[in-house]
Amino acid sequence: MDNYSIVGKRIPHRDAMEKVKGSAVFTSDIKLSGMLHGKILRSPVPHAKIRNINISKAEKLKGVKAVFTAKDVPLIKFSISPTWADKLILANKKVRYIGDEIAAVVAVDEEIAEEALELIEVDLEELPAVFDPLEAVQPDAPLVHDGVEKNISKTLSMECGHIEEGFAEADIILEDTFQTQAQSHCSLETHCCIATCSPTDEVNMWVNSQAPHPLRQKLAAALNIDAAKIHITTPVIGGGFGSKIDLEPAQALCVLLAKKTGKPVKIEHSRKEQFIATRMRHPTISKLKFGVKRDGTIVAKQAEVVMDNGAYNSHGPAVLAYHNVMFSTLYRVKNIKYDGRLVYTNKNWGGACRGYGDPQTSFAQEVMLDMIAEELNMDPIDLRLKNANIPNEVTANAVQITSCGLKECLTQARDKSEWTAKKANRQKHRGLGVAAMIYTGGGSIGSGFNYSGATLQMNADGTFQLLMGALDIGQGSNTILTQMAAEIMGVDPVSISLTTADTDTTFPCMGTFGSRVTFCGGSAVTEAAQGLKKQLLESAAELLEANIEDLKMEEKTVFVKGSPDKALSYAEIGAASFYKKKKPLVAHGYYNGPDVPPEFNPVTYEGYPAPALVFGTHLAEVEVDPATGKVEVLNFVAAHDLGRAINPLLVEGQIEGGAAQGIGWALMENLQFENGEVVNPNFHDYKMLTIKDVPKISSLLVETVDPNGPFGAKGIGECAMVPTAPAIVNAIYDAVGVRIKDLPATTEKVFQGLKTQRSDQENST
Amino acid sequence: MGSKHRIQITVNEEEYDLLVHPNRTLLDLLRYDLGLTGTKEGCDEGDCGACTVIVNRKVVTSCIVLAVEVDGATITTIEGMQKGDALHPIQQAFVDSGAVQCGFCTPGMILTTKALLDEFPDPSEDDIKHYLEGNLCRCTGYTKIIDAVNNAVQLLK
Numbered sequence: 001m002d003n004y005s006i007v008g009k010r011i012p013h014r015d016a017m018e019k020v021k022g023s024a025v026f027t028s029d030i031k032l033s034g035m036l037h038g039k040i041l042r043s044p045v046p047h048a049k050i051r052n053i054n055i056s057k058a059e060k061l062k063g064v065k066a067v068f069t070a071k072d073v074p075l076i077k078f079s080i081s082p083t084w085a086d087k088l089i090l091a092n093k094k095v096r097y098i099g100d101e102i103a104a105v106v107a108v109d110e111e112i113a114e115e116a117l118e119l120i121e122v123d124l125e126e127l128p129a130v131f132d133p134l135e136a137v138q139p140d141a142p143l144v145h146d147g148v149e150k151n152i153s154k155t156l157s158m159e160c161g162h163i164e165e166g167f168a169e170a171d172i173i174l175e176d177t178f179q180t181q182a183q184s185h186c187s188l189e190t191h192c193c194i195a196t197c198s199p200t201d202e203v204n205m206w207v208n209s210q211a212p213h214p215l216r217q218k219l220a221a222a223l224n225i226d227a228a229k230i231h232i233t234t235p236v237i238g239g240g241f242g243s244k245i246d247l248e249p250a251q252a253l254c255v256l257l258a259k260k261t262g263k264p265v266k267i268e269h270s271r272k273e274q275f276i277a278t279r280m281r282h283p284t285i286s287k288l289k290f291g292v293k294r295d296g297t298i299v300a301k302q303a304e305v306v307m308d309n310g311a312y313n314s315h316g317p318a319v320l321a322y323h324n325v326m327f328s329t330l331y332r333v334k335n336i337k338y339d340g341r342l343v344y345t346n347k348n349w350g351g352a353c354r355g356y357g358d359p360q361t362s363f364a365q366e367v368m369l370d371m372i373a374e375e376l377n378m379d380p381i382d383l384r385l386k387n388a389n390i391p392n393e394v395t396a397n398a399v400q401i402t403s404c405g406l407k408e409c410l411t412q413a414r415d416k417s418e419w420t421a422k423k424a425n426r427q428k429h430r431g432l433g434v435a436a437m438i439y440t441g442g443g444s445i446g447s448g449f450n451y452s453g454a455t456l457q458m459n460a461d462g463t464f465q466l467l468m469g470a471l472d473i474g475q476g477s478n479t480i481l482t483q484m485a486a487e488i489m490g491v492d493p494v495s496i497s498l499t500t501a502d503t504d505t506t507f508p509c510m511g512t513f514g515s516r517v518t519f520c521g522g523s524a525v526t527e528a529a530q531g532l533k534k535q536l537l538e539s540a541a542e543l544l545e546a547n548i549e550d551l552k553m554e555e556k557t558v559f560v561k562g563s564p565d566k567a568l569s570y571a572e573i574g575a576a577s578f579y580k581k582k583k584p585l586v587a588h589g590y591y592n593g594p595d596v597p598p599e600f601n602p603v604t605y606e607g608y609p610a611p612a613l614v615f616g617t618h619l620a621e622v623e624v625d626p627a628t629g630k631v632e633v634l635n636f637v638a639a640h641d642l643g644r645a646i647n648p649l650l651v652e653g654q655i656e657g658g659a660a661q662g663i664g665w666a667l668m669e670n671l672q673f674e675n676g677e678v679v680n681p682n683f684h685d686y687k688m689l690t691i692k693d694v695p696k697i698s699s700l701l702v703e704t705v706d707p708n709g710p711f712g713a714k715g716i717g718e719c720a721m722v723p724t725a726p727a728i729v730n731a732i733y734d735a736v737g738v739r740i741k742d743l744p745a746t747t748e749k750v751f752q753g754l755k756t757q758r759s760d761q762e763n764s765t
Numbered sequence: 766m767g768s769k770h771r772i773q774i775t776v777n778e779e780e781y782d783l784l785v786h787p788n789r790t791l792l793d794l795l796r797y798d799l800g801l802t803g804t805k806e807g808c809d810e811g812d813c814g815a816c817t818v819i820v821n822r823k824v825v826t827s828c829i830v831l832a833v834e835v836d837g838a839t840i841t842t843i844e845g846m847q848k849g850d851a852l853h854p855i856q857q858a859f860v861d862s863g864a865v866q867c868g869f870c871t872p873g874m875i876l877t878t879k880a881l882l883d884e885f886p887d888p889s890e891d892d893i894k895h896y897l898e899g900n901l902c903r904c905t906g907y908t909k910i911i912d913a914v915n916n917a918v919q920l921l922k
Contacts, residue, residue, distance in 0.1 A: 016868070020860055020868075021802020022844050024803070187903055188870050189903070474904050658906070684810065684812050692894045697906055
């Protein structure tokens with residue numbers, strides 16, 4: 001057993017003190033002198049040509065400083081990747097969804113800016129619109145983007161092994177279709193940014209971005225400015241869940257309006273804007289076909305997927321790729337076929353959302369497995385154990401797995417939930433459901449990038465300062481990354497000063513998403529700390545005239561073993577480095593891995609290169625009210641293979657929060673559209689879980705100690721909501737025999753299922 | 766916009782004599798006129814609880830209360846919780862229990878907890894859930910927030 005003094009300890013969030021005092025500064029709390037306020041005019045219709053925009057009345061309103069339309073901004077399309085660029089800062093000739101940016105106003109206060117929006121006259125020629133992705137692929141469907149045939153943004157086809165031979169081997173073949181709905185991220189803090197811009201394009205921006213370094217690159221490209229001129233600072237960030245990764249039109253507008261007016265400009269989204277015009281979870285329709293042997297071996301699996309992209313790409317193509325990789329990599333199946341289409345519609349657009357396509361694919365696959373278990377009269381956990389991934393295997397789709405604790409997750413969740421005993425002594429209207437998951441536990445380098453950098457410096461007084469490219473959006477990376485540095489340097493983590501995600505001073509990091517910061521940021525910080533420790537010992541050896549091998553570090557001192565009385569303090573070593581040797585002790589760490597293997601196929605996504613994979617099992621116990629169909633989650637167990645828990649207190653927080661988000665998606669969360677319009681753009685009508693709705697969530701931390709992870713750690717953040725919905729839906733079936741195949745499993749749907757069941761029973765008697 | 770109204774309020778034990786527009790919300794008054802930015806705006810519709818403050822011992826969502834309505838009131842915001850150097854026990858319990866992640870809901874959660882514990886020093890789990898139902902949190906799944914309230918009860922004993 002590794003004996004760490006700081007890693008593995010339940011240390012509270014480093015930033016919690018400021019947050020409980022109310023003194024933590026979020027972006028919207030910043031007020032610069034002379035600051036102006038921007039507002040955006042959005043399309044009221046789902047699809048239209050812009051005939052004319054008249055801004056003259058708005059410009060004349062007292063207090064208005066500038067009004068911008070497409071002719072005032074660069075017409076450079078952007079996306080998360082230049083390959084998929086399809087979005088303009090302001091719509092030029094056409095609007096494609098209700099919420100599309102048409103014009104922007106900057107004024108002395110928000111009220112005047114809002115009043116000015118109402119004075120802008122937009123002449124729109126409405127076009128036929130398409131909202132259903134299955135209709136959008138028909139030959140006569142309206143085109144969301146001219147020239148994009150059948151509205152298909154991306155297709156992805158992959159076959160491993162021989163799918164038809166696989167099905168020929170099967171004793172049983174099951175086919176079914178599963179649907180998932182749009183989910184809004186609902187970070188409590190809305191998008192906000194403040195920018196200044198000099199006449200020669202020196203930009204300063206304060207923004208709640210999950211990915212400030214990539215944001216600098218994207219802003220530079222969209223505005224045709226040198227990236228080096230853009231300085232992005234991230235204040236405290238009030239959650240993201242994937243919603244704050246993209247370049248937002250508001251951010252680019254903030255810079256342009258600041259340049260035009262010579263004043264700082266702030267643009268803050270309202271909650272309604274957050275619902276209608278920031279990203280959401282892509283809805284999916286997955287048609288699955290599985291072939292299994294009587295003993296439970298899955299011999300072939302096939303998925304035909306339609307993913308509703310909405311009006312623009314954002315992360316869509318990559319989310320589709322993840323949907324495939326997660327479907328194909330989970331379980332040891334030799335013959336796999338995947339065909340996916342990403343389809344444009346005239347609706348708000350999907351993007352990165354906790355799980356990145358994996359909750360969607362998990363819902364389909366894990367409900368299908370439950371159906372297979374029933375068909376085989378096999379325990380659903382045994383079925384999963386039979387097909388579970390194992391450590392150090394290369395899967396049929398050529399993915400290299402290192403550590404893997406899937407079987408441990410399944411068995412520990414079974415024990416913790418008392419599955420066997422409860423299944424044997426069934427209570428009426430109560431049921432248990434299980435689902436397993438896989439995800440990348442350190443981001444991936446499928447895009448060519450998976451970078452994160454760190455710099456650790458020893459000050460002249462022997463204290464340390466850490467500069468991290470990675471940033472904390474609430475998940476706790478500031479705490480765990482300083483824990484790792486502190487473990488190596490032998491100091492209290494709180495004593496290490498920390499600067500994060502400042503594009504002028506820190507090494508870059510790709511951002512906080514993809515459950516990557518613990519692994520990638522952690523790899524960078526441990527490399528930096530080990531490098532600095534080496535320098536520290538070399539310096540001490542020279543000062544003590546000793547060999548490095550004979551030295552010992554303890555209590556912020558270095559001494560020759562056996563001679564602690566002649567110890568040098570860190571302060572003495574630090575001072576010597578700065579003032580005598582004139583060579584400050586500083587070390588860098590930079591991660592960008594893994595190396596892309598030759599097996600990686602960027603078209604089919606076979607051989608997908610991820611530094612580590614993580615596994616988990618969710619197990620739900622529910623009670624269904626037979627009179628109403630209302631589902632209550634009574635108990636919830638979440639077992640996760642996370643390599644090593646650097647901080648169990650924070651890991652539990654990630655799991656509990658993820659499971660709650662998953663329960664919400666399973667039972668009630670649904671961003672609903674009618675003719676392209678979001679009909680529930682507020683917390684009153686869009687139901688997320690309250691404290692009354694959440695069951696006790698028991699976290700099980702399965703520590704497999706990954707060979708490549710920092711201290712053996714892998715990621716957790718996104719994983720925690722991946723298998724939640726299928727576990728609950730499978731539990732509903734176990735409780736009352738109603739099989740939900742389209743999320744969310746609302747009271748109404750369960751009630752309808754019970755009603756159908758009753759009428760079927762009456763008809764058969 | 767109408768003419769300004771004079772109001773006198775006590776916020777965090779400090780007295781203010783202010784002229785406010787009739788449409789100024791208490792939230793904007795606190796955040797932008799008094800610089801008390803610990804009170805957060807999450808929805809501006811009274812649904813999320815991030816802007817919770819205590820007015821005359823009762824919790825209110827300050828985004829849907831007009832400043833003119835609180836004339837004469839005594840108000841506590843998150844900045845008024847701490848007396849002296851040590852955190853208020855409720856604040857300390859939130860830190861220690863891991864109940865704070867992004868922190869945006871935290872000030873509202875703490876103020877609602879204060880109102881709860883002022884009324885029920887030894888609340889049942891149902892009391893806790895009843896009081897905190899109006900405070901949304903997307904990060905924690907609420908488990909550690911319930912732990913924090915229970916830990917605060919112990920610290921306050």
